[in-house]
Amino acid sequence: MTPPPPATAVADMGRPAPAFQDSKINRDILNPTRYLSWPWFIMLVFAVLGVIQAAATLAYQTYVGLGVAGYQAPIFWGVYIITFVFWIGIGHAGTLISAILFLFRAKWRNAINRGAEAMTVFAVLTAALFPLIHIGRLWKFYFLIPYPNQRGLWVNFKSPLLWDVFAVNTYMTISIVFFFVGLIPDIAVARDRSTGIKKVVYTILSLGWQGSSGQWKAHNRTVLHLSGLATPLVLSVHSVVSWDFAMSIIPGWHATIFAPYFVAGAIFGGFAMVLTVMIPVRRIFGLEAYITDYHFENMSRFILFTSWIVGYAYGIEYFIAWYSGVEAEQTSFWLRACGPYWISTWIMIFCNCIAPQVLWFSKMRTHIPTLFVLSVIINIGMWFERYVIIITSLSRDFIPGAWGIYIPSPVELSVLAGSFCWFSMFFLLFIKFFPIIAIAEVKELAIHERAHGEAH
DSSP, X not given: OOOOOOOOOHHHHTSOOOOOOOOHHHHHHHHHHHSOOHHHHHHHHHHHXXXXXXXXXXXXXXXXXXXXXXXXXXXXXXXXXXXXXXXXXXXXXXXXXXHHHHHTTOGGGGGTHHHHHHHHHHHHHHHTHHHHHHHSOGGGGGGGSOOOOTTOOOOOTTOHHHXXXXXXXXXXXXXXXXHHHHHHHHHHHHHTXXXXXXXXXXXXXXXXXOOOHHXXXXXXXXXXXXXXXXXXXXXXXXXXXXXXXXXXXXXXXXXXXXXXXHHHHHHHHHHHHHHHHHHHHHHHTTOTTTSOHHHHHHHXXXXXXXXXHHHHHHHHHHHHHHHHOOHHHHHHHHHHHHSTTHHHHHHHHIIIXXXXXXXXXXXXXXXXXXXXXXXHHHHHHHHXXXXXXXXXXXXXXXXXXXXXXOOOOHHHHHHHHHHHHHHHHHHHHHHHHSOSXXXXXXXXXXXXXXXXXXXX
């Protein structure tokens, strides 16, 4: 016989339902989206001011012409193309880090993959501006696009510069889709804990996500397929960017090593940029429990490994020039080290080859101030790498009578600074409105740790 239900007091029946208890992971990771942090606000103000000054400078350049840039025959690729290649490298690294680590089931990626993917999208959006800035006449940008027109003009499909248009736009599309698909479950988490206009926006962006088994199955399958697609795409796209140089016959460029050389440099600089943006985020928003020394240890090892690959590429370039027996090639590399741009070359070598060697010491791999300073040094070195590749080769062609010296102008440096502010502005706004760490994936790790102890 079934016992009767327990008696319930009338007073108990009138009590309100217990308050909703959110998980600690949800609270911690969503906190940056709920509260205004003064360090975040100050950085955003500086970023916006930097964008405004760069826009004003660009408007001035557009009005008076490209003569205010530092171009001088025979050097007509300057800071703008250097910075384009730099941001493309940073952009490729983010998706490569996230996609490859996902395919290899590296669980430690879960704390950094969202930041790396956001970095990718904003870096590519930054890079896409520079071909437009470089052409000077911004309103003529559509000449880069092959489309039927009444003037019968068509693009030159044999030009690597046109390959860039297709490669970069394809990569940007895949990166944005990959980034957004990964965000959907976390947007739904934010939706269920928001009110007002934010809830409306999150509801639209979450695409009806309810967390059912069918949705999770489709989501995991989509992330897997996009990772498999993005990995070879990253390798191919940055190889295409390297062919902008390697397909020419200019001394210092005409080499088959450029494709793997550029890809290795992108991974190297990308991990450094992840450290540059994630270390302040970790400190400002108190995410030390989720971005731990374990993650910094692994990223430091990748930086040390790719530093050796980049250093090997630098050395093999000099060996190829010497072994070729081509006087123009040998002279080009001799002038890199001892010519008018020697400071740039040695800054590149120090920042990318010598400075990262401190990571051989285990304490340095988890010492946060050292890692942050080192990451900034590497970013400087990677920009100078592109400077050395482009400027030294263009300034010393086959004909000595056409040689010239390039000095960046204040206008170019202003736009360069504005590009970093542009990237920072988007990243700071993203932190404010979306979780910077993948909530669902961190919860998966937490469940695994509870079931199997504290092993990663």
